[in-house]
Amino acid sequence: MEKEIVEQYLKTILSLSEGKRPVKTNExxxxxxxxxASVTESVQKLAEKGLLKYEAYKGAxxxxxxxxIASKVSRKHRLxxxxxxxxxxxxxxxxxxxxxxxxxxxxxxxxxxxxRMLNHPxxxxxxxxxxxxxxxxxxxxxxxxxIELSDSKNWDDHSDLRPLTKLGxxxxxxxxxxxxxxxxxxxxxxxxxxxxxEVKMLHAAPLRGPVEISVRGCKFCLGRGIASNIFIQS
Amino acid sequence: MGCQNCNMLDPSGKCxxxxxxxxxxxxxxxxxxxxxxxKSVIYNQLTGAHQIIGNWPGKTATASRGQxxxxxxxxxxxxxxxxxxxxxxxxxxxTVGEYIAKSTPDVIVNIVDAxxxxxxxxxxxxxxxxxxxxxxxxxxMDMAEKNGISIDFEGLGKLLGVTVVPTTGLxxxxxxxILRASRLxxxxxxxxxEKPFHTPRIAKAIMDLRGPVERMFPHSxxxxxxxxxxxxxxxxxxxxxxxxxxxxDVVRKKRSELEREFGDLISSILASDRHAVAAGISFKTVKxxxxxKTPVGEKIHDVLTHRVYGILSIVAIAGLSFLxxxxxxxxxxxxxxxxxxxxxxxxxxxFSDPRLGTFLWNGLLxxxxxxxxxxxxxxxxxxxxxxxxEDSGYLARVAFVMDGLLHKxxxxxKAFIPILLGYSCNVPACMGCxxxxxxxxxxxxxxxxxxxxxxxxxxxxxxxxxxxxxxxWVLALYMFNLALIAVLVRxxxxxxPEKSTGLIMEMPPLRSPSAKIVLRQSWFRAxxxxxxxxxxxxxxGLFLATVQYFGWLDAISDAMxxxxxxxxxLPAMTGILLVFGILRKELTxxxxxxxxxxxNFADVMTPVQMIVFTLVVMxxxxxxxxxxxxxxxxxxxxxxxxxxFEIGFAILVGGIAFRLLTxxx
Numbered sequence: 032m033e034k035e036i037v038e039q040y041l042k043t044i045l046s047l048s049e050g051k052r053p054v055k056t057n058e059x060x061x062x063x064x065x066x067x068a069s070v071t072e073s074v075q076k077l078a079e080k081g082l083l084k085y086e087a088y089k090g091a092x093x094x095x096x097x098x099x100i101a102s103k104v105s106r107k108h109r110l111x112x113x114x115x116x117x118x119x120x121x122x123x124x125x126x127x128x129x130x131x132x133x134x135x136x137x138x139x140x141x142x143x144x145x146x147r148m149l150n151h152p153x154x155x156x157x158x159x160x161x162x163x164x165x166x167x168x169x170x171x172x173x174x175x176x177x178i179e180l181s182d183s184k185n186w187d188d189h190s191d192l193r194p195l196t197k198l199g200x201x202x203x204x205x206x207x208x209x210x211x212x213x214x215x216x217x218x219x220x221x222x223x224x225x226x227x228x229e230v231k232m233l234h235a236a237p238l239r240g241p242v243e244i245s246v247r248g249c250k251f252c253l254g255r256g257i258a259s260n261i262f263i264q265s
Numbered sequence: 266m267g268c269q270n271c272n273m274l275d276p277s278g279k280c281x282x283x284x285x286x287x288x289x290x291x292x293x294x295x296x297x298x299x300x301x302x303x304k305s306v307i308y309n310q311l312t313g314a315h316q317i318i319g320n321w322p323g324k325t326a327t328a329s330r331g332q333x334x335x336x337x338x339x340x341x342x343x344x345x346x347x348x349x350x351x352x353x354x355x356x357x358x359x360t361v362g363e364y365i366a367k368s369t370p371d372v373i374v375n376i377v378d379a380x381x382x383x384x385x386x387x388x389x390x391x392x393x394x395x396x397x398x399x400x401x402x403x404x405x406m407d408m409a410e411k412n413g414i415s416i417d418f419e420g421l422g423k424l425l426g427v428t429v430v431p432t433t434g435l436x437x438x439x440x441x442x443i444l445r446a447s448r449l450x451x452x453x454x455x456x457x458x459e460k461p462f463h464t465p466r467i468a469k470a471i472m473d474l475r476g477p478v479e480r481m482f483p484h485s486x487x488x489x490x491x492x493x494x495x496x497x498x499x500x501x502x503x504x505x506x507x508x509x510x511x512x513x514d515v516v517r518k519k520r521s522e523l524e525r526e527f528g529d530l531i532s533s534i535l536a537s538d539r540h541a542v543a544a545g546i547s548f549k550t551v552k553x554x555x556x557x558k559t560p561v562g563e564k565i566h567d568v569l570t571h572r573v574y575g576i577l578s579i580v581a582i583a584g585l586s587f588l589x590x591x592x593x594x595x596x597x598x599x600x601x602x603x604x605x606x607x608x609x610x611x612x613x614x615x616f617s618d619p620r621l622g623t624f625l626w627n628g629l630l631x632x633x634x635x636x637x638x639x640x641x642x643x644x645x646x647x648x649x650x651x652x653x654x655e656d657s658g659y660l661a662r663v664a665f666v667m668d669g670l671l672h673k674x675x676x677x678x679k680a681f682i683p684i685l686l687g688y689s690c691n692v693p694a695c696m697g698c699x700x701x702x703x704x705x706x707x708x709x710x711x712x713x714x715x716x717x718x719x720x721x722x723x724x725x726x727x728x729x730x731x732x733x734x735x736x737x738w739v740l741a742l743y744m745f746n747l748a749l750i751a752v753l754v755r756x757x758x759x760x761x762p763e764k765s766t767g768l769i770m771e772m773p774p775l776r777s778p779s780a781k782i783v784l785r786q787s788w789f790r791a792x793x794x795x796x797x798x799x800x801x802x803x804x805x806g807l808f809l810a811t812v813q814y815f816g817w818l819d820a821i822s823d824a825m826x827x828x829x830x831x832x833x834x835l836p837a838m839t840g841i842l843l844v845f846g847i848l849r850k851e852l853t854x855x856x857x858x859x860x861x862x863x864x865n866f867a868d869v870m871t872p873v874q875m876i877v878f879t880l881v882v883m884x885x886x887x888x889x890x891x892x893x894x895x896x897x898x899x900x901x902x903x904x905x906x907x908x909x910f911e912i913g914f915a916i917l918v919g920g921i922a923f924r925l926l927t928x929x930x
Binding site for chain 1: 529
């Protein structure tokens with residue numbers, strides 16, 4: 032299978048599964064506009080490569096490796112969308128296809144450079160979905176500006192990170208990375224939310240509203256925009 | 266070199282905060298603490314002021330000052346906005362730090378929440394480095410005791426090297442002790458903190474910088490400056506660069522050493538370390554008795570913030586509040602109106618000329634009469650409900666649940682409260698918009714409030730459209746109004762610079778409200794309203810009575826007829842009605858009765874005219890009392906803009922509605 036097709040499959044499965052649920056081949060076929068039979072065949076091939084686990088009737092579930100590739104591609108896709116809209120001034124409704132075509136050829140270094148140039152955006156322009164974090168071993172975007180991209184020890188595996196908003200009620204995890212400027216970071220620092228602090232999700236308000244979390248024994252409400260840029264390691 | 270007024274040496278010689286103008290013998294105290302720990306309650310207790318208090322964070326927006334004489338000494342207090350830190354780059358947090366550094370109070374009273382000592386102490390540790398005596402007021406002791414928390418005050422004082430006073434602000438407990446301790450400490454050279462409150466590795470880095478920094482700024486707290494320099498404070502770096510740039514190289518080296526060692530950003534390392542030290546101190550001094558069952562408050566909280574039950578409870582509570590306000594208000598208003606009506610004939614008969622009597626009655630007493638008989642009966646119960654919601658902590662839950670919806674029109678959760686209040690009276694609702702954090706959000710929510718049909722407008726909607734056209738038309742008007750608010754607020758948001766910070770708010774605890782606070786708060790709000798409304802209503806009332814006295818009513822109606830008749834398609838007499846509506850919107854309906862000479866309005870207006878007239882009344886101007894409060898809250902320029910816009914917009918919408926309805930009817 033070509034790299035492009037593999038990535039397309041993995042990205043689609045990740046966005047359909049929303050992190051947890053196994054995805055049926057029919058759903059994948061519908062999303063990609065392909066015949067179910069050929070999808071089943073491809074999924075089996077991907078399972079052989081160890082990128083996903085497939086059980087007939089239940090569906091496909093990404094492995095850690097598969098998830099890593101998928102979130103990398105979604106990140107590139109969404110960053111490219113931002114680039115097409117913010118810099119080139121294209122219509123938000125028209126950039127999806129273009130980004131789909133470009134995402135597979137963008138190198139990791141170019142991806143980070145793009146992210147820096149766009150000033151570390153948090154969401155993609157067409158449907159407001161969170162852009163997954165990069166693989167740099169940094170704890171804030173301010174730090175990213177200082178480091179050398181070619182140095183391999185600055186890179187880290189971030190496939191297990193989730194935005195705070197994706198934590199289920201009652202679930203907890205450790206803060207790993209906060210996207211955004213220095214003042215946002217310091218504000219969160221001052222309420223005691225620093226790297227490796229344990230946070231617990233208490234409530235999520237309706238209509239993409241804020242979340243209530245507990246940190247160091249205190250309850251705080253964080254707006255959705257802030258919370259979706261705090262990445263948690265479970 | 267530098268600014269003479271400050272102990273912070275600023276080479277630029279600029280200083281935007283004046284040093285306190287000191288009276289000799291007066292003790293200057295700054296109240297500092299996290300948001301919602303009861304600073305303003307203690308401030309009110311101390312100075313007899315009535316700062317806004319309530320159970321949600323962020324009420325005190327700017328510093329206020331007040332004085333007190335106690336046991337032969339004068340004390341001067343500054344109530345500072347709540348903050349979690351004084352050393353970060355966040356604007357509001359900087360303000361507090363700079364206020365302290367530049368005004369150099371004699372004593373800092375650091376108020377902390379006894380139930381959350383760990384988080385509160387992180388700020389205390391920063392304050393201790395500033396070289397000013399600190400008194401730790403461990404507040405909200407009643408709540409902490411109820412939650413089974415006990416604190417070793419002596420041990421806490423020893424670990425921190427400060428005087429510790431347990432307080433319960435609301436009952437005035439511990440207040441005299443704070444004053445006595447302040448007098449003992451004031452003017453004393455603090456045995457300056459010998460080492461920073463940090464873990465050894467970081468403390469060493471700070472101590473290494475302390476010497477050179479102290480030589481550079483001999484009058485400033487060395488440890489505090491050293492820590493800020495290490496953290497990368499831009500302003501401080503610039504000052505250092507002007508004196509000895511080589512020090513910056515040393516700082517940069519230390520910073521990158523630490524960053525590499527801890528694998529983190531320096532500001533985060535420092536914050537994280539402070540919180541760790543605070544956690545250690547709290548661990549040594551706080552004992553919690555284990556609670557086996559979930560407190561009732563927790564369960565209620567779960568329901569109120571639930572994604573489904575939360576919304577349902579808002580609808581239910583809002584509905585019940587409405588009912589309460591209308592029932593109590595209607596009952597009181599009827600009594601008052603009957604009483605005023607009964608004394609009118611005897612008042613008029615005091616004068617030989619009945620025309621003069623009527624003039625004085627309408628002009629002078631009319632305004633006062635309308636405030637007492639119409640506004641206050643609805644406002645008092647409303648203020649009480651608002652205060653209960655505030656003090657119980659419910660308000661913060663409403664803000665949490667409604668945030669998502671209001672984001673869609675560019676506001677956020679807290680704005681729901683004043684908008685809801687607007688349905689009874691726009692005046693207190695505009696004042697309620699002070700709860701919004703940013704200027705942008707405050708102006709937007711005030712704008713939203715002025716578009717909400719208040720109780721007086723409801724009288725017109727129900728009395729005209731409701732009585733003669735049916736309840737469905739009334740509902741349609743309300744829905745149309747809601748849609749207009751959403752569209753207009755979104756639209757207005759484009760003209761205001763986007764500076765949305767996003768919500769970071771501590772969830773205040775749920776508690777049963779205190780009757781004393783609720784009544785005090787309602788009383789001060791009512792008083793505020795009366796002071797604004799009565800003078801305005803009397804002035805406009807006199808003007809209108811004069812117009813009536815000289816029989817100019819028809820002339821005014823004629824002058825307005827190009828708009829009222831030509832564009833809006835209304836009967837000519839509505840011109841003067843709309844003028845009177847500026848005073849009180851329900852007057853449009855009352856006057857319609859007397860001018861038309863009939864209460865069966867169907868005889869004088871077609872259904873289309875009723876709809877158009879009601880639409881215009883609903884939108885055309887915030888009444889004179891609202892305009893007054895707008896001027897006070899957002900200034901003359903913006904108040905004029907809003908007023909003129911709404912007049913123009915009402916005429917525009919009315920005209921379009923007239924043409925559309927005529928075409929389809």
